[in-house]
Structure formats: structure tokens, C-alpha cells
Amino acid sequence: MKIRQLRRWAIGLVAGLAAVGAQARPNAEPVKTDPGNATIVLTGGNVVGIDGEGAIRDAVVVIHGDKIVAVGPAGSVTVPQEARIVPMDGKWLIPGLMNMHVHLGLKLPGAEGAALASETDPELALRMAANARKSLLSGVTTVRLVGESHGVDFALRRAIQRGEVIGPRIKTAGEIIVPTGGHGSLETDGPYGFAHAAREQIKQGADWIKIAISGGIADTHGSIAAAPMTDEELSTLIEVAHRNGIPVTAHNGSPAAAEQSLRLGIDCFEHGYYLTEANLKEMKAKGKWLVPTIVVSQAGAREFYKKIGSPEWYLERVDSTGQEHWKMLQTAIRMGVNIALGTDQFPYEPNGGTTATVAEAELYNKAGMTPLQALRAGTVETARLLRIEDQVGRIKPGLYADIVAVEADPTADISALRTIDFVMKNGVIYRDDAHGVMAD
Ligand SMILES: [Zn+2]
The missing domain is CATH 3.20.20.140 (Metal-dependent hydrolases)
Structure with missing residues (x-):
């Protein structure tokens, strides 16, 4: 626990410095609202078992464009070469x-x-x-x-x-x-x-x-x-x-x-x-x-x-x-x-x-x-x-990549939702506190 906290503190410090750096750069790149053909891979998080099936620990979630294309434990999912890797550092991923x-x-x-x-x-x-x-x-x-x-x-x-x-x-x-x-x-x-x-x-x-x-x-x-x-x-x-x-x-x-x-x-x-x-x-x-x-x-x-x-x-x-x-x-x-x-x-x-x-x-x-x-x-x-279960509501291949991350398992304690610090909609990361991303 101690080591994890220390690690998180260190990551937070680096992210904080990166954010300061981003502010100092006049041409810092804004968040693009069109995911285009980009591939993003979320690694090292836990995907909550929203249908009561149990969580996927140390999960890999592959997002291509605005959709989720693969979800599974590390090692079971192929990570595309051109992908941008976003570490989730033990966080819990839930549907938006x-x-x-x-x-x-x-x-x-x-x-x-x-x-x-x-x-x-x-x-x-x-x-x-x-x-x-x-x-x-x-x-x-x-x-x-x-x-x-x-x-x-x-x-x-x-x-x-x-x-x-x-x-x-x-x-x-x-x-x-x-x-x-x-x-x-x-x-x-x-x-x-x-x-x-x-x-x-x-x-x-x-x-x-x-x-x-x-x-x-x-x-x-x-x-x-x-x-x-x-x-x-x-x-x-x-x-x-x-x-x-x-x-x-x-x-x-x-x-x-x-x-x-x-x-x-x-x-x-x-x-x-x-x-x-x-x-x-x-x-x-x-x-x-x-x-x-x-x-x-x-x-x-x-x-x-x-x-x-x-x-x-x-x-x-x-x-x-x-x-x-x-x-x-x-x-x-x-x-x-x-x-x-x-x-x-x-x-x-x-x-x-x-x-x-x-x-x-x-x-x-x-x-x-x-x-x-x-x-x-x-x-x-x-x-x-809303009759759009085939589009959103789960972290599942084929659905829009609407994903939020929290610090602990909300199916154990719903108040874990108080710690939301990562927000993706349609495959675009609008907020990622650990990496200094906040859409303006
Ligand atoms: Zn009202």
C-alpha cells in the first residue's frame, strides 16, 4: 500500500511538472474532439464487472477511433504497434x-x-x-x-x-x-x-x-x-x-x-x-x-x-x-x-x-x-x-469508448465514484489528471 501511494505521489509529481510545462508552452496542443483513426490502449487498470461477472484485473482496453475494439487481461489482448499507451496505474475503469x-x-x-x-x-x-x-x-x-x-x-x-x-x-x-x-x-x-x-x-x-x-x-x-x-x-x-x-x-x-x-x-x-x-x-x-x-x-x-x-x-x-x-x-x-x-x-x-x-x-x-x-x-x-444499450453503458468491444476511471472498486463501495479523475468520451480523452490533460 505504502509503495503504491509513493508511486502515485511520484507519478502525480511528474504529471504536475508536465502540466506546468504544458502551460509554459504557448502552442500546447489542445484536446482534439475528433478521435480520427487513432488507437489508444489503456493499460494496468481494472475493468469493473458491470454485469456481476467479476473484474478484469490488470486489464488492457484497446480503443480505435471512437469505439472499444478489445478488452481483456494483459497478455490476452494484442496491443497494436502504432497505439498510444495510456497507463491507468491500478485505477478502476467504469463505463461513462x-x-x-x-x-x-x-x-x-x-x-x-x-x-x-x-x-x-x-x-x-x-x-x-x-x-x-x-x-x-x-x-x-x-x-x-x-x-x-x-x-x-x-x-x-x-x-x-x-x-x-x-x-x-x-x-x-x-x-x-x-x-x-x-x-x-x-x-x-x-x-x-x-x-x-x-x-x-x-x-x-x-x-x-x-x-x-x-x-x-x-x-x-x-x-x-x-x-x-x-x-x-x-x-x-x-x-x-x-x-x-x-x-x-x-x-x-x-x-x-x-x-x-x-x-x-x-x-x-x-x-x-x-x-x-x-x-x-x-x-x-x-x-x-x-x-x-x-x-x-x-x-x-x-x-x-x-x-x-x-x-x-x-x-x-x-x-x-x-x-x-x-x-x-x-x-x-x-x-x-x-x-x-x-x-x-x-x-x-x-x-x-x-x-x-x-x-x-x-x-x-x-x-x-x-x-x-x-x-x-x-x-x-x-x-x-435510452434504448442505446448497443452503443453505450458498458466497456465492451463494439460500443463507443465512454470510459471513466476512479481510484477504487465502486462495486465494493459506491463512494469510489468521488475520485473520478479520467474521462474519455467517443475515444477522446477529455480529462486525465495523472497525465495533466484537461480539455478547455
Ligand atoms: Zn427537472
Whole structure:
């Protein structure tokens, strides 16, 4: 142990000096966002057994272009001659983390939100780009955006795909479609209104449709427990989305709205604050999804809301909702409902001494998941929710090279995720603290 620490210290020192050297060089090479035909080989790390098959110790992971081409113990995998070798020095390699409830343009009630009240779209675009970069560097390689505005999310997704902006892989639901007075920005009424709004989002490139079928913690009117949409509105919207091959998720805290929308074929719920055992039982039976965003209602959130200057009434609502939310999550885990990790805070937002994404995984573990289940909730399960298991979510040949490294085995202790210091997306290393790499 001592020797390993000493070795790490020495490597850190060399990396530190290299980083200083890089800063001193005016023409230091920036991180290229296109992996081209390069071959990178990660050596000397341990690949976590994400399907419970046990870890690969002293692993070799070969990446060609943006894909993983080989994974195995040292000696069993041929290392191509032209490859760039990146030593992982005993670190643990996990699939890139995925966060399924993100608003890169998030504004909340309070002083910080008020300061953004007159934000223009160009300002919003730049702020979202900065948030995308920070999200990626925190270890989150894929996000699902569930409510942005004015089409900036579609523009940002294109800019990231073109390599103009650094950020995670984006799946987006566009704007939140709601009945007048609902918890979202795109208001409409009647079945035709909802059909039109859904088709508009799909036309712009939405991968999901997001609606709000109940109120939220931040609302000053209406009840979280109400179900304000009519059957006709909800069923028309779901039918239109499904006919286009697009799934529908709903902001929902209401048992009545859950019962109604499950009957009409909804795919996923966000938050689920007050869902009952009967709701969860039906979700389990139908294979529906829950994205808990438990971090928004627990102790770490209070600290955060205070920091951003949220009013006292809001903090009180967070506390009372939090207790029910926690019980609901414990029940959902016990019943084996499909759970995909999402935070409703920026993926990198400080929360409980780590990031919101990692805090969310730790809370799943505390609420009843094993560390492996908590890790899967943010990798394998999220890929399954997005229906892209054939592309991401595992460190496996044929998949995109989205790989994060941590200091210890997160399937033994989920808090190992607090030590993320290496981030690769699509075969490009955006962050490698040990070797002084940090994309700017
Ligand atoms: Zn949200």
C-alpha cells in the first residue's frame, strides 16, 4: 500500500511538472474532439464487472477511433504497434456515467434565478455550453435533457457533435409540454394542442417528449397531488409520440396522475415524490421507468437551495416532500422497479461533498441498492432507458469508448465514484489528471 501511494505521489509529481510545462508552452496542443483513426490502449487498470461477472484485473482496453475494439487481461489482448499507451496505474475503469434528468439551462427560484430573469437566448446558449463542458469533465458522458427552451438544446447537441463545443452525448426532450398553468414552459390545451406541440418538438429533433402531469415543489399554485390533464389530451399526446417512435416521460409526483398515465401507456416518470405502492406495482408489471432525482429533496439539497438564495417556503416544501420521496424510493428499489439515474441538478453541481450525479448514486445505495446496482442505475440501466444499450453503458468491444476511471472498486463501495479523475468520451480523452490533460 505504502509503495503504491509513493508511486502515485511520484507519478502525480511528474504529471504536475508536465502540466506546468504544458502551460509554459504557448502552442500546447489542445484536446482534439475528433478521435480520427487513432488507437489508444489503456493499460494496468481494472475493468469493473458491470454485469456481476467479476473484474478484469490488470486489464488492457484497446480503443480505435471512437469505439472499444478489445478488452481483456494483459497478455490476452494484442496491443497494436502504432497505439498510444495510456497507463491507468491500478485505477478502476467504469463505463461513462449517464444522467437522465438534466436541464443545462436550469433556473430556480431565488437570487441566482432572479439574476437570470432577463437572460437572452445567446447568453443562455453560452451558459448551457459551459454547463455541458463541466458535466462531461465531472465524468458524465451522456445526458438526457428533459426541459430546455427556445431550441438551444438542439443547437448545442449539433455543436457538440461537430466538435465545436465540449460536452456529453445529448438526448433531448426539447421543451416541456404542459396544460395552461402546468409545470413547464410550452403551454397548450386540448388533444389537438398536445398533438401539435409534440409534433413540433419531434420536428426539431426531440428524442423524447417531456410533459408535466402534476405540479412541482417550486409551484406556487395547484396541488402536487392533482391530475390536471384530461384522458383525451394525454392519450393523444402519447399516441402521437409513439407513432413517431418517441417515448414519453412525465414530471410527476401525483398518484392519481400516475394511475391515469400508466393506463394510457406512458413510458417513464421523473421524481415520483408521492407514488404509492400500487403505482409502483403497476410500473414494475408494465416495465415502466422511474428517474428518482432523489438529490433534490434530501439533506444535500437544502444546503444547495440556501446557497442559491431560495425562499424559506421552498426549503420547507423540500423537507416535507423529501420524507415521502425517500420512502417511495425505498419501496421502488425493494419492488425492483426499473430505475435510471437522474438528478434535476447540474450533473457536476456540488452536493454532499461530491457531485449531484455521484450523490444520487450514493443515495440509491443508502435506500437499498447494492453498490453494483447503484452503478448500473447510472450506466447499463440508463442505456436501456435510452434504448442505446448497443452503443453505450458498458466497456465492451463494439460500443463507443465512454470510459471513466476512479481510484477504487465502486462495486465494493459506491463512494469510489468521488475520485473520478479520467474521462474519455467517443475515444477522446477529455480529462486525465495523472497525465495533466484537461480539455478547455
Ligand atoms: Zn427537472
